[in-house]
Amino acid sequence: MEQTRKQARKQANDKLWLDSYPAGIPFEVDVHRFANLIDMLDAACARFPQHVAFSNQGSSITYAELDTLSRRFAGYLQHDVGLLKGERVAIMLPNLLQYPVVLFGVLRAGGVVVNTNPLYTERELLYQLNDSGASCIVVLENFAHTLEQVVHSSALRSVITSQVGDLLNFPRAQLTNFVLRHVRHMVPDWHMAEARPLPKALHEGEHIALRPVALAPDDLAFLQYTGGTTGTPKGAMLSHANLVANVLQTSAWIGNVMQDGEETAILPLPLYHVFALMGMLTFLHLGANSVLVTDPRDTAGLVHLLRYTKASAIIGVNTLFKALLNAPGIAQAAAHRLKLTIAGGMAVQRVVADKWQDVFGAPIVEGYGLTESSPIATANRLDLAEYTGSIGLPLPSTEVAILDDDGSALAQGEVGEIAVRGPQVMRGYWKRPDDSAAVLTADGWLRTGDIGVMDPRGYVKLLDRKKDVIIVSGFKVFPNEVEDVAVACPGVLEAVAVGAADERSGEVVKLVVLRQDATLDADTLLAHCKRNLTGYKVPKYVVFREQPLPKSAVGKILRRLVQAEMNAPTAAPAPQSVA
Incomplete structure (x- = not known):
């Protein structure tokens, strides 16, 4: 069997990560198994008609009821x-x-x-x-x-x-x-x-x-909005084939652990987020009961669900897992061992990963993806013994390359831009051909804008995020949008948004402002931002400068220089903070 796998790996153009696959995980998935998401839904409803499909607040609907409704x-x-x-x-x-x-x-x-x-x-x-x-x-x-x-x-x-x-x-x-x-x-x-x-x-x-x-497989299923690489909201065109492929890829990756029709998964992340959406679709394909959490900030409620639903899986972000570990009653909830904990959206901290494994007896499985890849591209093995800091191996039917600035593939071990190719890669951005061409190559690669490296075993390590993106509890905040709103506030001359470390959210937004009106205060500016931005995008800190913001020769604000200045301990928090 091992010889057969090695031969298959050689026939797959020397995809070195395949040697690191767990036994029983296929190198490829049959992406044509379902023509569309409705075919996949119909198959699940036919296999598990009386099984509970979704639960919420003490009520539930079966697969048959989901089909009917x-x-x-x-x-x-x-x-x-x-x-x-x-x-x-x-x-x-x-x-x-x-x-x-x-x-x-x-x-x-x-x-x-x-x-x-x-x-x-x-x-x-x-x-x-x-x-x-x-x-x-x-x-x-x-x-x-x-x-x-x-x-x-x-x-x-x-x-x-x-x-x-x-x-x-x-x-x-x-x-x-x-x-x-x-x-x-x-x-x-x-x-x-x-x-x-x-x-x-x-x-x-x-x-x-x-x-x-x-x-048809190429028909659109979702316009999933993302800031892409520029921060301007764009609709990633995700086809039925894209989503079906990623469901089958993800299902194959967790297939050694999850049993069809026998699992209960807790979904505390909002389903309008592509990571949670894929989790929901995958668990539906497996015939699981997906427990939908309406308010993920209710940590006590989550602990109760973990204890009394006998959940076998949960998805989340680092901040959620950290909050759970510090919640009363978590030890009793962990008495029923989880089979699977999946993290995405933001980096998992080693201290959180180590403590989670101590409490639950199973690792946090960290993966990597983008809205543009439907979203999952890589994931760690489910049998990890300890935290690695890696974003894992390419999923079945997925290729990952590390590219230089010219788009040429770099040798193993060299640092460059992470690129992804596979059936889950989007068709492009809605009505934005130029933006699409900037990230999709003629031979099918998605240039992520993220910087990483691949080790000799095929594991990918993420070294730097897309330029300037701020990650607040797993949600992307693009500084351009925050700045556009800020400079529209009367009394603001210049503004730049940068990330600031935060114990609860991982990062929060810090707004650095040069005032045109010296009487403008932080409360007024924050109130303006709250009227125009979703809560997680609203700055938690406002810092007023007396000098103009640093700029390049062509007048572009040098955000990285501002970020470096803000890392100094002299920046004062605004008198008001927002969650």
């Missing part, structure tokens, strides 16, 4: 909304049972999903709606007031609203909706006469015959 929603979209194949539908929902129902309903109807952060400001939301050309949106009522301000400036012709408790069991559904609206006052007033409640849409869809839509 997603068909109803698809029928409603086709008949009442008039959705045509290829039209974009924005989903502005947190982790609730509604999310997978709506997502697969959109795909069944032939639509393209545009995942939308529920915490977007009016400016951010309008940009994404207009750039994607979304014709329909499904939004949680808690955030409908934001949509109300921009709906008539967009191309939307249909708005569907949902309440948190819509798919919870009786009487929890009614109680939850009442408490959130009338006791906690978490649903600001909004008025959109054209809006349709999701329960009514599902009811009407029950009586509509769904028209099957032929979905």
Whole structure:
């Protein structure tokens, strides 16, 4: 058997990482196994009809119920909304049972999903709606007031609203909706006469015959927005084939540990984030019960889930794992051993990895990917004995190369730009051919902009992130966007955003400002930023300078020099901080 694997490796153009694959992991996956995500969903629903597919807040839906509800929603979209194949539908929902129902309903109807952060400001939301050309949106009522301000400036012709408790069991559904609206006052007033409640849409869809839509592998499934390498939000065009491939690649990688139809996975990261999205799709393919966590900041609730759901898997980021390790009751929760802990989005710290392995008896498996690669490109072996600091090996059917500035492959051990090639690599950026050409080569490589090196065993080490990107609890913050908002505040002459180390979030945003109006204070500037930026993008620190920011000969602010200055212990925090 080992001889056969070595021969296969030689036939694969000497992909040195294949020698480091665990036994039983295939070098390639059959990317044509499913024509599209709906084929994959149908297969899971046929295999596990009575198994629980998703759980949330004490309620659940089976695979059979997911199949039924997603068909109803698809029928409603086709008949009442008039959705045509290829039209974009924005989903502005947190982790609730509604999310997978709506997502697969959109795909069944032939639509393209545009995942939308529920915490977007009016400016951010309008940009994404207009750039994607979304014709329909499904939004949680808690955030409908934001949509109300921009709906008539967009191309939307249909708005569907949902309440948190819509798919919870009786009487929890009614109680939850009442408490959130009338006791906690978490649903600001909004008025959109054209809006349709999701329960009514599902009811009407029950009586509509769904028209099957032929979905080819290359048809778009998602416009997944990312800052790419420039910080300007762009829709990565992810096809059905891209997502199916990454599901099969990921499933093959964890196949030695996870058993079909027998697992329970906790998903605390928001499903509008591509890492959590892929986790959800992968666990669905395996017939697992995915426990959707609506509020990942509720650490006590997460500990309770770990203890009483007997979860076998969890995905998260370094900050979440660190918070769990410091939470009361974690030792009791860890008595039921996890099979799999997957980390992504930000680097895992050695102290967190080591303590997690001590407490849970299993390692944190760190991987690497980008929105543009659907997202997972590399991952560590699941049988690691200790923390390595590596981002792992290329997944099956994936190639990784280290390139020089001219795009030529470097020898093993040399430092250069990480490039990825495989069936999970996006088709390009939505309506941005120049940006697409800048990162996609003619022979299929995705130039990530990240700097790394490959060791003799094929393990990749990430040495530096994309230029200037700030990672806040696993979410990318692109300084250009923060700076554009900051300089629009009256009294700001120049501004630059840099990353600052933070015990809880890994990094936070620090804003360095040259004032035009000396009376401008940090509170005023932060209030302006909060009105225009999602919470994790809002600066936690503001530093006012008396001298102009350092610039190049052509007038470009030298962010790296500012970052170096800020590393000195003289920068004063703003009087207000934001989470």
